[in-house]
Amino acid sequence: MVRAILIPPTSREQDTDILDVDSAAGTITFSRSPDAMVDGRFSFWFSDATGHARIGRIRSATAHSVTRVLLRVDFGDIESATKGRFNGWFYLYPSDLGVEFDDVVVDTELGPAPAWLVRPEAPNADSSADPWVIQVHGRAVMRAETIRAIPVFRDEGYTSLLVSYRNDFEAPTSPDGRYSLGDTEWRDIDAALEFAKDHGATSVVLMGWSMGGAAALQAVSRSPLAGLVKGLVLDSPVIDWVDALDYQGRAKGIIRPIRSIVYSMISGDWGAPFTGLEDPIDLGRLDFVGRAEELSIPILILHSDDDGYVPSSASRALAEARPDIVTLEVFDTARHTKLWNYDPDRWTAVIRSWLRGLDAASVTARSSRPSERTGRSRSPRGAG
Incomplete structure (x- = not known):
């Protein structure tokens, strides 16, 4: 507990699975996670933070997944990515x-x-x-x-x-x-x-x-x-x-x-x-x-x-x-x-x-x- 409080982390937990990327439709489907189910615009870091995308509003959801708008991929190969995490930044610079x-x-x-x-x-x-x-x-x-x-x-x-x-x-x-x-x-x-x-x-x-x-x-x-x-x-x-x-x-x-x-x-x-x-x-x-x-x-x-x-x-x-x-x-x-x-x-x-x-x-x-x-x-x- 002490280490978690005081030591700057070198990595962050990837708590959201990427289930599907539909580039033609401009959508991405995730596993349900607390952040994935919050509507709005977000950053999404994937592949151990080697890739970054911007995610838009929720299009649809099921008991196990949520499909959202894929606004932009700043860097990284999201097509081959399997996991990532949501982040509130949205802008990088x-x-x-x-x-x-x-x-x-x-x-x-x-x-x-x-x-x-x-x-x-x-x-x-x-x-x-x-x-x-x-x-x-x-x-x-x-x-x-x-x-x-x-x-x-x-x-x-x-x-x-x-x-x-x-x-x-x-x-x-x-x-x-x-x-x-x-x-x-x-x-x-x-x-x-x-x-x-x-x-x-x-x-x-x-x-x-x-x-x-x-x-x-x-x-x-x-x-x-x-x-x-x-x-x-x-x-x-x-x-x-x-x-x-x-x-x-x-x-x-x-x-x-x-x-x-x-x-x-x-x-x-x-x-x-x-x-x-x-x-x-x-x-x-x-x-x-x-x-x-x-x-x-x-x-x-x-x-x-x-x-x-x-x-x-x-x-x-x-x-x-x-x-x-x-x-x-x-x-x-x-x-x-x-x-x-x-x-x-x-x-x-x-x-x-x-x-x-x-x-x-x-x-x-x-x-x-x-x-x-x-x-x-x-x-x-x-x-x-």
């Missing part, structure tokens, strides 16, 4: 959107981390403003995951910076080669904030996907540049790692006493010989339901109740604890980080509406601090 972009480098404490920079189509209506969004991908994936979000932010006048971070197969590896679940990855987000500030950003929205959400939350609570961040958008985020790991452990049949030992190993110095961590992970610091009172900027959370990987329970709990700053948009059927794929119109509309109300929401958040409810003075850390 920003150029797939028909937009201009620059390859840039963010200088992190571990070395250069590649990133993509996409400028808005038109300048912001406020000529003195240069708002940016920094996109932070999830665990065991890469920055291509976040390309889906470029259009809505670009249309609203935001410069998009799609970053890589330690141990994600593109950025430098940490000395221990282990994930820290956001507890150190946030430092690379801090470097991205520095890059944005140095290149003219007057404010930043952080958007985190899955574990990227955990890293973004750490950044707004720990970065010296947190004041530059005016809002958070979180897609299928990890709000509380113990909640997420408990969910996954139960699904694998791991009993509570064993799970408790695992958490103790991860968070204690004594566990280092088993975990390989350079420093223990502070799981309490990664619980933003417990730390809800410390948050002070507007947050939009998009989460599917059938996520299947990160339960929506902590997202719901944070929204309940901080209704003054948290907007929660609950999906169903979409599964983990595939909300755009399943319902792009709704996903885009929700983010666009939230962005347009962000300035007003920021004013409301600044005038309604948690200290008003607790009776204690609190500095507006992280206010944009």
